[in-house]
Amino acid sequence: MNYKITIIGSGNVATHLASVFFNRGFEIIQVFSRNIENATVLANSVNAEAIDDLSKLNINSDFFIISVSDSSIETVVNSMPKVAGIVMHTAGSIGIEVLSKFNNFGVLYPFQTFTKGKTIDFNEVPILIEASNVDVLKSVELIAKSLSSNVIEADTIRRKNVHLSAVFASNFVNHLYSIADNLLSLNDISFDILKPLIKETTEKIMKMHPIQAQTGPAQREDYNVIKEHLKILEKNKNEFDIYKILTESIISYKK
Amino acid sequence: MNYKITIIGSGNVATHLASVFFNRGFEIIQVFSRNIENATVLANSVNAEAIDDLSKLNINSDFFIISVSDSSIETVVNSMPKVAGIVMHTAGSIGIEVLSKFNNFGVLYPFQTFTKGKTIDFNEVPILIEASNVDVLKSVELIAKSLSSNVIEADTIRRKNVHLSAVFASNFVNHLYSIADNLLSLNDISFDILKPLIKETTEKIMKMHPIQAQTGPAQREDYNVIKEHLKILEKNKNEFDIYKILTESIISYKK
Numbered sequence: 001m002n003y004k005i006t007i008i009g010s011g012n013v014a015t016h017l018a019s020v021f022f023n024r025g026f027e028i029i030q031v032f033s034r035n036i037e038n039a040t041v042l043a044n045s046v047n048a049e050a051i052d053d054l055s056k057l058n059i060n061s062d063f064f065i066i067s068v069s070d071s072s073i074e075t076v077v078n079s080m081p082k083v084a085g086i087v088m089h090t091a092g093s094i095g096i097e098v099l100s101k102f103n104n105f106g107v108l109y110p111f112q113t114f115t116k117g118k119t120i121d122f123n124e125v126p127i128l129i130e131a132s133n134v135d136v137l138k139s140v141e142l143i144a145k146s147l148s149s150n151v152i153e154a155d156t157i158r159r160k161n162v163h164l165s166a167v168f169a170s171n172f173v174n175h176l177y178s179i180a181d182n183l184l185s186l187n188d189i190s191f192d193i194l195k196p197l198i199k200e201t202t203e204k205i206m207k208m209h210p211i212q213a214q215t216g217p218a219q220r221e222d223y224n225v226i227k228e229h230l231k232i233l234e235k236n237k238n239e240f241d242i243y244k245i246l247t248e249s250i251i252s253y254k255k
Numbered sequence: 256m257n258y259k260i261t262i263i264g265s266g267n268v269a270t271h272l273a274s275v276f277f278n279r280g281f282e283i284i285q286v287f288s289r290n291i292e293n294a295t296v297l298a299n300s301v302n303a304e305a306i307d308d309l310s311k312l313n314i315n316s317d318f319f320i321i322s323v324s325d326s327s328i329e330t331v332v333n334s335m336p337k338v339a340g341i342v343m344h345t346a347g348s349i350g351i352e353v354l355s356k357f358n359n360f361g362v363l364y365p366f367q368t369f370t371k372g373k374t375i376d377f378n379e380v381p382i383l384i385e386a387s388n389v390d391v392l393k394s395v396e397l398i399a400k401s402l403s404s405n406v407i408e409a410d411t412i413r414r415k416n417v418h419l420s421a422v423f424a425s426n427f428v429n430h431l432y433s434i435a436d437n438l439l440s441l442n443d444i445s446f447d448i449l450k451p452l453i454k455e456t457t458e459k460i461m462k463m464h465p466i467q468a469q470t471g472p473a474q475r476e477d478y479n480v481i482k483e484h485l486k487i488l489e490k491n492k493n494e495f496d497i498y499k500i501l502t503e504s505i506i507s508y509k510k
Contacts, residue, residue, distance in 0.1 A: 093480045124451045161442045164484050169435035169449050170456040171471030172501045173428045178465040180424035187416045194424045196379045201425040202457040210433040216426030225348045229419050238504050246427045
């Protein structure tokens with residue numbers, strides 16, 4: 001494919017996207033970052049030019065991919081010249097309309113958590129796409145399908161809902177791991193003890209519905225154990241309240 | 256090993272334990288269940304005798320493993336004759352003292368979630384053990400080590416804390432998957448879309464501390480996104496409250 005791609009941003013998502021596009025044979029022509037050192041590191045890894053000034057943007061690129069923090073997207077858009085290519089952002093919770101000053105625009109949201117230095121099998125990552133019109137959608141779909149076999153069209157409202165579900169299933173889940181770790185370390189027990197259980201809990205819901213997979217004192221409505229757990233947590237108000245609300249929620253989901 | 260084992264119970268844990276003991280060469284002499292059909296199914300699979308009356312217990316067994324629901328342990332203990340062998344229960348949140356009518360007793364708590372029909376690599380399962388005295392502990396340790404390479408001595412208080420941490424890291428986590436599924440199905444989106452993300456979230460904490468792995472709007476203190484998410488959840492009071500308390504908790508853990 002002869003498409004030229006410009007990457008705007010140098011964070012986790014920008015870095016993963018640039019590297020996957022590069023490996024799939026796209027030409028990355030420029031990488032922008034406010035910090036020229038960050039731009040240079042990423043640009044060098046994908047044979048591109050590094051820039052730290054959006055007025056130096058090569059306007060002949062086919063795709064401009066804005067992959068910066070949610071709160072910076074608007075600023076970036078305001079600083080960009082009007083370009084003929086397709087401008088996209090990669091954010092789950094930002095509407096497509098933030099890009100409406102351009103003629104052709106879209107969203108390419110890779111639905112995954114990216115960690116510096118940890119590679120991801122991009123082919124399995126669901127990619128949610130949206131575009132300003134049907135023709136642009138075809139182009140966005142084309143490059144999305146070159147990244148992943150799991151491309152889903154979703155408008156801004158659906159994308160925001162998907163993002164919200166991820167906050168529960170990933171961000172909040174990770175926080176529960178932090179709480180568990182905290183409780184264990186109060187007893188000088190390593191978090192490692194939880195790893196086989198966490199692994200199995202995850203494997204279960206790959207095969208069965210989470211409602212069917214639910215176990216534990218709340219699911220059994222074992223109020224003796226619940227009471228004892230609340231007693232242990234009595235001095236940790238935050239963890240006490242979380243235990244209570246999630247226990248009540250599990251019971252309410254049975255109804 | 257020539258030890259004779261008696262299994263009291265026929266649920267998930269009893270079934271998994273009986274099968275692993277049998278496969279590791281122990282002789283299972285009897286399986287008790289109040290329901291003779293359940294006792295028979297399990298007993299047949301491990302070449303044992305099925306009984307549904309605790310007065311028929313062969314008192315010459317070396318180990319009596321009580322693996323029934325937490326709330327039934329006391330009733331079972333009361334119905335058992337005094338035996339010379341070691342009596343153990345397998346519960347995370349029940350004290351060892353429930354067995355104190357016996358001369359030799361202990362706890363063997365496999366720290367894992369067991370699902371009917373799904374085999375587990377028992378060798379990786381942490382097993383928490385406790386015993387009425389040092390000699391009994393040696394015997395309990397011996398049979399625990401024949402099940403798993405990860406045997407940990409823990410008294411009742413520590414065991415209860417470990418169990419509590421599992422409620423957060425497994426039961427509550429699974430419930431967050433149910434909530435995410437619920438939010439997705441309101442938008443006609445399959446839970447499958449979350450699976451790569453859930454897999455990666457779990458893989459991350461196998462390698463890094465959960466505090467370091469934390470991402471998302473709460474971690475970034477991105478109040479615009481948080482506000483928008485709460486707006487989406489406005490009509491689901493339960494999910495709204497859970498979002499709020501977990502968001503506040505993530506922020507408080509940063510301090």
